[in-house]
Amino acid sequence: MHWIKAIFIGLILIGLSTVAGFFIWLAPVGAAYSAKIMCSAIFVNGLPSTRAHEEDVLADNNALLSLITTNVDLRNQTVSAHAFGFRKRFAVYRPNLGCTLADDQAQIARLRNATPVIKPIAPAPLLTTSLPAEVDRRALNNVLFDAMDEPGVIPERRTRAALVLHRGKVVAERYAEGISAETPLPGWSITKSVWNTIIGRMRQEGLMPDIHDPVLINEWQSQTGDPRATITYDQLLRMRSGLEFSEAYWNPLSDVVQMLFIEPAAAGFAVSKPLESTPGEVFSYNSGAPNILSAAVRNLSGSRATYLTRPTELLFRPLGMQSAVIETDPEGYFVASSFMHATARDWAKIGQLYLQDGVWNGERLLPKGWVSYSTSPAENDPDGIYGASWWLDLPGGNEDDDNSNHAKIPDDAFFARGHDGQSITVIPSKELVIVRLGITRKREAFNLRKFVADISNLFPDTPAVPDDLPVEGAVIDGAITTSTD
Structure with missing residues (x-):
């Protein structure tokens, strides 16, 4: 009987530990x-x-998460959540800045008082056009319908938007029920590629030093001999800062989860991490790096008000991205790693800007060579899968690997990718930009490589232009038009 009693007591202890763990670690995050x-x-x-x-x-x-109770206040545009009355957290909506976490009503009031007034962005819709005669419309429709379809009884794919630009114009788009071309959707880590673009805009406007200079972080520069003070903008963009960081979303105690949902300052949390390798030597993808760059942009901007208008004035307004917002942490720093929202068409404009080598409506927005820099691997990179905040390949890309995900995509393609299956694909040789957005948490539920390859293979290659032949032209609403004179 003693062993039965021991088992019973053991089960009780396990149960109590589980409950304690839930309230101590899981409930605050949840x-x-x-x-x-x-x-x-x-x-x-x-x-x-x-x-x-x-x-x-x-x-x-x-x-x-089903144990978390949520309450929506439509009038005050807030949401509160708690676990059985404990660990209560709030999120408050603010125009132009989206939603921000808060601990209480006093913090909500402070956040609202710090909301900048931003002039509305004039509409600049992408143009639509018919498919080229050589593209099989039925085949393209089949690819898009398959992306929106659910193979099983229980939804797992949950594609919400799929859009194709060819030569800067919309040639196809599909949306899930309740979603439209006017619906902003989260990009998660696509935000990293957008923050790269904002850094590029600042370089173009002369608002920051060379990207190979040490990044301006007060905490690092103020401490004599701090080895982190040598970390450059380039090393952060290429995920080679050498800083310690755990990117494990499944673990509620991991750095990325704590940074996004517990810490009051995402940027401050990332800045505080120690070195674990020499800056520049080791590739380690993490969400801390772009938030350090967010802090650097804040330091370079002078005032808080100027900083909070940087994305709008430097990028969203020139591209006419009316729907775009990047959300902040409770301390007022943009969460440059994860929290941007935009319509599928506005996300596509980011890809089109890179397809056009940083030129929009005849104006150079990004420094000459910035796109090449962003889409080239670091020197001595053995894998060559990551540039500067842009991916250079998709899973299943190794032709020597007998992988069912393998499908041929043009070698010049590059990608912005985010949690839950978000993606922007840019294929210069096809003059294509492909956007896919959804809520896909099981990797096997949607094969992004096959989706991109199937669309790409339907479009002809763009005829090469000889290097010594000048090309006249302008960019109108994102589309390239060349002179016929």
Whole structure:
């Protein structure tokens, strides 16, 4: 009987440990995650609260999130969340800045008082056009319909938007039920590629030093002999800072989860991390690096008000991205790693800007050579899969690997990728930009490589222009037009 009693006591202890672990570690993250994701889904993306909760928060996620109670205040545009009355967190919506986490009503009031007034962006819609005669419309429709389809009874793919630009114009787009061309959607880590673009804009406008200079971080420069003071903008963009950082979303105690949902300052948390390798030597993808760059942009901007208008004035306004917002942490720093929203068409404009070598409407927005820099691997990179905040390949790209994901994509393609299956694909040799957005938490539910390859293979290669032949032309609403004189 003693062993039965021991087992019984052991089970009780395990149960108590589980409950304690939930309230100590999981509940704070769960409450913050639920409040933030629901707030953005409702007040930024415009989704019904039921869908925001059941799909954006719960679908294919940790079952313990179902123990979090959420309350939506439509009048005050806030969402609160808690676990059985404990660990309560808030998220508040602010115009032009989306949703931000807060601890209490006093912090909500402070955040609202710090909201900048930003002049509305004039509309600049992308043009639409018919497919080239040599492209099989039925085949393209089949690829898009398949991307929107659910192979099984239980939804797992959840594609919300699929869009194709050819030569700067929309030739095809599909949206899930309740989603339209006017619906802003989260990009998650696509935001990293956008922050690269903002850094490029600052370089073009003479607002920051050379990217190979040490990054301006007060905490590092103020301490004599701090080895982190040698870290450059380039090393952060290429994920080679050498800073310690855990990018494990499944672990509630990992750096990335704590940074995004617990710490009051995402940038400050990332800045505080110690070195674990010599800067520049080791590639280690992490979400801390772009938030350090966010802090650097804040330091370079002079005032808080100027900093909070940087994305709009440097990038969104020139491209006419009316829907775009990048959300901030509670301390007012943009979460440059993860929290941007935009319509599929506005996300596509980012890809089109890079397809056009940083030129838009006849104006150079990015420094000459910036696109080449961003889409080239670091020197001595043995894998060559990452440039500067842009991916250079997709999973399954090794032709020597017997992988069912393998499908041929043009060698010049490059990609912005984000959590839950977000992507922008740019293929210069085809003059294509492909956007796919959704809530896909199981990697096997959607084969991005096959999706991109199937679309790419339907379009002809762009005829090469001899290097010594000048090309006249202008860029109008994102489309390249060449002179016929």
